[in-house]
Amino acid sequence: MKARAKSSKTxxxxxxxxxxxxxxxxxxxxxxVRPEGHYIxxxxxxxxxxxxxxxxxxxxxxxxVDRYGKEIYTQDVILYETQEEIxxxxxxxxxTAVDVVWGEVMPLNGLQAEDIKVIGNLIxxxxxxxxxxFYRDNEIEIPYIPLLNxxxxxxxxxxxxxxxxxxxxxxxxxxxxxxxxxxxxxxxFTTKVYREKEKAFA
Numbered sequence: 660m661k662a663r664a665k666s667s668k669t670x671x672x673x674x675x676x677x678x679x680x681x682x683x684x685x686x687x688x689x690x691x692v693r694p695e696g697h698y699i700x701x702x703x704x705x706x707x708x709x710x711x712x713x714x715x716x717x718x719x720x721x722x723x724v725d726r727y728g729k730e731i732y733t734q735d736v737i738l739y740e741t742q743e744e745i746x747x748x749x750x751x752x753x754x755t756a757v758d759v760v761w762g763e764v765m766p767l768n769g770l771q772a773e774d775i776k777v778i779g780n781l782i783x784x785x786x787x788x789x790x791x792x793f794y795r796d797n798e799i800e801i802p803y804i805p806l807l808n809x810x811x812x813x814x815x816x817x818x819x820x821x822x823x824x825x826x827x828x829x830x831x832x833x834x835x836x837x838x839x840x841x842x843x844x845x846x847x848f849t850t851k852v853y854r855e856k857e858k859a860f861a
Contacts, residue, residue, distance in 0.1 A: 661720035663732055664699055664712035665782070675710045677701040679717075683709045716782045721753045723767050725776045731767070734781045736807060741774050745803055747791060749781065759791045760801060779807030779833070790835030793843040802846040807833040818847040 662679040665672040677700045683693040684706035693709070697717075701708035718732040725731060731750060736759075739746040748756040748770065756767045781787060784807045794801050806814050810831035819834060820827045823842025829849055837844055 661730075662699060663718050663720070664697075664714065665716040666699075666710040667713040668711045672713060672716075675699040675701060675712070677708070679712070679719075680709075718780070718782070719753060721750065721767055723770070724772055726773050727776065729777050731777060732780070735777050736779045736781065736784065736787055737770070738776045738778045738805065739770060739774055740776065745801070747787075747801075747804075748775075749788065759788055760795050776805075778804065783808065784833050786835035787833060790833070790843065790846075793835070799845070804833060804846060816849045818849050819844040820847065821845075 660679045661677070663674055663676045664679075666675050680698050680700050682695055683698045683700070685692055686709075687704060687706045697712045697714050699710050699712050701710070718734045721731045721733065723731040725737070731737070733750050733752055735750045737748040737750065737756065739748055747759040748765075749759055750767060751757050751764070754767055755764055756770060757764050779787070787807065791801065793799070804817075806812055808831060809816060817830045817833060818827065819830050819837075821837035821840060821842045821844055824837060824840040826837060826839060833846065834844055836842065
């Protein structure tokens with residue numbers, strides 16, 4: 660089974676992609692026998708790239724890909740984008756996706772690859788659904804978010820403004836709530852480029 664999970668025995672957890680196994684091969688460096696458990700094998704030299712998996716972060720690969728050919732996994736957040744509209748879907752399992760805003764469940768293969776893009780996942784951004792629910796429940800325009808973590812990309816940093824205390828911060832990763840007062844954050848950008856994109860969907 661193709662899967663991904665965060666490593667559980669490294670100094671800093673990292674995402675590991677590969678084959679999910681429970682009986683890992685011996686460690687080639689010293690011939691050590693690993694106990695039965697949950698592992699992700701990245702492949703390559705047998706037994707050399709095997710990581711113990713944190714199963715609270717476990718996601719399975721689906722048969723779908725996005726517009727860039729990126730493989731789609733369960734718990735991925737998908738941006739649905741056409742000339743007329745935008746939306747966000749959560750990959751529920753290998754076959755279905757759920758509209759974050761309206762709750763509509765649809766077949767994952769019903770989303771055309773050219774219209775979708777993986778922008779993050781619920782493991783790294785667990786409050787994304789709650790944040791979008793705030794926009795919906797308060798009839799605030801759903802923001803255009805091209806990526807939930809822009810730190811390692813060419814996208815502009817996110818500008819997050821608290822609807823309660825009005826405090827504004829710049830961030831590289833999406834957050835739903837203000838850490839100071841607990842109020843919900845409105846999402847914008849630090850440059851005009853994506854503000855124009857937002858206007859197109861207004």
